[in-house]
Amino acid sequence: GDSVTQMEGPVTLSEEAFLTINCTYTATGYPSLFWYVQYPGEGLQLLLKATKADDKGSNKGFEATYRKETTSFHLEKGSVQVSDSAVYFCALSAPYTGTYKYIFGTGTRLKVLA
Amino acid sequence: EPEVTQTPSHQVTQMGQEVILRCVPISNHLYFYWYRQILGQKVEFLVSFYNNEISEKSEIFDDQFSVERPDGSNFTLKIRSTKLEDSAMYFCASSDGAGGQETQYFGPGTRLLVL
Numbered sequence: 001g002d003s004v005t006q007m008e009g010p011v012t013l014s015e016e017a018f019l020t021i022n023c024t025y026t027a028t029g030y031p032s033l034f035w036y037v038q039y040p041g042e043g044l045q046l047l048l049k050a051t052k053a054d055d056k057g058s059n060k061g062f063e064a065t066y067r068k069e070t071t072s073f074h075l076e077k078g079s080v081q082v083s084d085s086a087v088y089f090c091a092l093s094a095p096y097t098g099t100y101k102y103i104f105g106t107g108t109r110l111k112v113l114a
Numbered sequence: 115e116p117e118v119t120q121t122p123s124h125q126v127t128q129m130g131q132e133v134i135l136r137c138v139p140i141s142n143h144l145y146f147y148w149y150r151q152i153l154g155q156k157v158e159f160l161v162s163f164y165n166n167e168i169s170e171k172s173e174i175f176d177d178q179f180s181v182e183r184p185d186g187s188n189f190t191l192k193i194r195s196t197k198l199e200d201s202a203m204y205f206c207a208s209s210d211g212a213g214g215q216e217t218q219y220f221g222p223g224t225r226l227l228v229l
Contacts, residue, residue: 032215043118043222044157044205051215089157093215099170100212101147101159 002027002094006105009087013112019077021108023064023090026071031092033057033066033073034102038087047075047088080112116140118221120206126227127196135191135224137206146189147207147218148181150174157205163189164212196228 007022025031035047035057048057053068062077073090090105119138127133139146148160161171163181180192189208193200203225207218 034217036220041222043120044207044220046217046219049215049217091157095212100145100209101162101170101172102149102157102218103159104149104157106156 002031002092002097002103004090004092004103004105006088006090006108008106008108010109010111013080013110015082015112015114016079017112019075019080019084019110021075021088021090021110023073023075023105024071025073025090025092027092027094029094029096030068031094031096033064034091034093035062035064035073035075036089036091036104038089038107040086044089080110082112082114085110085112116219118206118208118219120204120221120224122224123222124225124227126229129198129228130195133193133196133226135193135204135206135226137189137191137221138187139189139206139208140210140219141187143208143210143219145169145209145212145216145218146181146183147209148191149205149207149220150202151205151223152199152202160191160204162212169212193226196226198228201226201228 032051034049036044048059050057050066056065091102146163151157203223206221209216
């Protein structure tokens with residue numbers, strides 16, 4: 001079945017460093033792709049999404065491009081802040097399978113040091 | 115901004131006891147979901163609900179689980195006889211559509227601990 005694989009964490013960076021969190025997917029069709037963020041003590045918040053190949057989702061300085069050829073949706077940010085410390089989840093939605101559930105990756109914890 | 119709310123934030127229960135987790139979805143949303151995350155593992159889909167009935171459920175969602183929308187605002191998940199392995203964070207979500215591109219909005223979760 002469809003699945004999502006994320007890089008293992010935790011990722012520890014200094015403030016203003018460049019961030020990449022890798023996400024690849026396996027799908028029988030063309031899913032929609034999402035990045036969610038979970039700040040300490042809070043729920044899952046949508047960070048960005050892309051619904052078709054070559055779409056770029058962006059929000060709060062984060063970006064991810066839907067790459068069909070590499071089945072990837074890597075999350076990037078040019079300069080992280082301490083406030084970006086959180087757990088980041090990659091997810092897909094595959095309605096062509098007759099379901100609208102999200103399939104999540106394991107999450108990647110990011111810690112940004114001042 | 116509208117948000118999904120969940121109560122309680124934490125629940126501790128004894129094995130074999132019934133628990134009810136409550137959610138208030140975003141008011142104009144029509145599709146409702148429950149997910150769970152066992153510590154250190156993936157967020158897993160449990161069930162989706164639309165038009166007052168279950169539209170899909172996972173293998174996890176066995177006879178011990180049930181969902182209900184008792185009124186126009188609440189959406190509940192009941193576990194009839196909890197097991198140790200039910201200990202997890204439970205997330206409720208809602209969306210205004212279900213075509214695959216719609217965003218699901220998640221609540222803050224209920225952390226359930228079964229002793």
